[in-house]
Amino acid sequence: MTSCPALFISAPSSGAGKTSITAAIARSHARRGRHVRVFKTGPDFLDPSILERASGRPVYQLDLFMGGFAHCQGLLARAAAEADLILVEGVMGLFDGNPSSADLAAAFGLPVVCVIDASAMAQTFAALATGLARYRPELHHCGVIANRVGSAAHGRMVGEGLPDDLPLIAALPREPRLILPERHLGLVQALEQPGLDGQLDAWADAWEAGLRPGFDFKPTRFEASDAAAPAPLLAGRxxxxxxxxxxxxxxxxxxxxxxxxxxxxxxxxxxxxxxxxxxxxxxxxxxxxxxxxxxxxxxxxxxxxxxxxxxxxxxxxxxxxxxxxxxxxxxxxxxxxxxxxxxxxxxxxxxxxxxxxxxxxxxxxxxxxxxxxxxxxxxxxxxxxxxxxxxxxxxxxxxxxxxxxxxxxxxxxxxxxxxxxxxxxxxxx
CATH class of the missing domain: 3.40.50.880 (Class I glutamine amidotransferase (GATase) domain)
Incomplete structure (x- = not known):
């Protein structure tokens, strides 16, 4: 069993900014020389291309249907053995789909943080965050992130009603210039965005500026998989x-x-x-x-x-x-x-x-x-x-x-x- 700091980044719905927040955290730590491993929940090719550029390392899928528990367990354990930080980006809303992001976080005991688009709300932010945290008590929510706040005062306002066990981890401003281009199927591939590295650094800057004092990533224990390596059935091919x-x-x-x-x-x-x-x-x-x-x-x-x-x-x-x-x-x-x-x-x-x-x-x-x-x-x-x-x-x-x-x-x-x-x-x- 290996221990490594980890965080599962989810949201109430698609479009809240999970990918940009995950990429911001990954780039923030990677540019300080930390070994960051990022995973994406469920089938996706486009978000992982962005997250791979942000972290500097390959991004793998975690899907309990496509890969199964033992396969996902092995991926996480191998990452934990080499990484300083593991980040897992969820898919859609926290409880959407079957299997859902919540199912995956529960299966591996990953601490959860929800990214909430705060651009059109005030005190309701705390009610929504609290509801997400209490809906499935077996999940461990370590805090909440306010995205797209209009000002520093707005950021303070949305965090005022949060319970003590659900702190506001960060509040990031609304920045239209940081929005990634999209087309049918989702985000434009990383290899087609010549200015992506500068944008990732700007995201990391915003994360570091919006991070509240006192937050730290909690170590999570990952068990090794006992799955055997496959036989070399394609040797010579x-x-x-x-x-x-x-x-x-x-x-x-x-x-x-x-x-x-x-x-x-x-x-x-x-x-x-x-x-x-x-x-x-x-x-x-x-x-x-x-x-x-x-x-x-x-x-x-x-x-x-x-x-x-x-x-x-x-x-x-x-x-x-x-x-x-x-x-x-x-x-x-x-x-x-x-x-x-x-x-x-x-x-x-x-x-x-x-x-x-x-x-x-x-x-x-x-x-x-x-x-x-x-x-x-x-x-x-x-x-x-x-x-x-x-x-x-x-x-x-x-x-x-x-x-x-x-x-x-x-x-x-x-x-x-x-x-x-x-x-x-x-x-x-």
Missing amino acids: RIAIARDAAFGFIYAANVDLLRELGAELSFFSPLAGEALPECDAAWLPGGYPELHADGLAANAGFFTGLHAHAAAGRPLLAECGGMLALLDTLTDAQGRRHAMAGLLPGRAHVQSRLAALGLQAIAWPEGPLRGHSYHYSTLETPLPPLAVASNPNGGRTAEALYQSGSVRASYVHHYFPSNTEAIAAFFAG
Whole structure:
């Protein structure tokens, strides 16, 4: 068992500023030379890219459905063994979803702080904060953070009615210049924000200025997982992975697992004009091919290489945006139609409204896998589904899994550690 200071950062709802507060704390400590490890609750690729830049270290997901308790326990224990501080950013509101942020905080005994947007309230701030803290008594709330206060006096006012065991940890001002740009699916990726480091430093400055005296991070005890390391089932296999602004939705745990299985990984950027490297298998992750369709189409060697790879019968996994890049055509949100690789029959259209969202459980021929779906595009294809996913919470999102020769594709973003053996069997061919 290892002890490390830790904090679980949640809120009453989305939009309160969890990511900016988490990033501010991480950058504040990282720039003082502290080893900070940040985790994100639930499926997300965009917030972690910001948090990784803030902390200077990879950000992993903690999800009791996708990864399970033992997997999450192992991630936290390994982080605690090396870190000076662990931060976990929640998802949506504290009690939203199943499993919720509260479920995760309770499972690992993480101290909770709620970020509340105080911009349109005064004394009600204390009532809301107290209600959140008392709703599930098994959670340990160590304080509350007021975000977007209008003045120093406003910051003092919102904290006046808080009980002694729920102190106001910090009050941060409303700063429109610190708002991060967004697009469909969420925040703009960190690699697309040239001024991000300056903004993160400004956030850290605001955190340090708004921090109340006397607050300190409490040590939390983390138990090691007894899960055994996977067998090197992919030893000697080379897997090519597309990674750039068009294909950036990659879980760090997925990459780790492939390496633990013994695979040699070769990353390449289709947008930089790079062709598919020589490899035994390939993975096209999700991302934004619709925003970079012209750049992808200009790289003829990329599409040619994919065709040669599939013709040779080598495994190719394409997820969400990766799948869209394999279709005949992709129509973007402005109505422009782009020719894609033509490796899978069908066409996709990006729309202005959300098309699907939800956790997913899906049965691959090699075994069951878990993941999630989140996209604004719709797909038309004559391919019959190899399998259809289900939503553990009963939602309508139920994505299809398609197979054409050695190519496997779906809107599902798969979480590889949910079934190590199935992933190894597929990539082994």
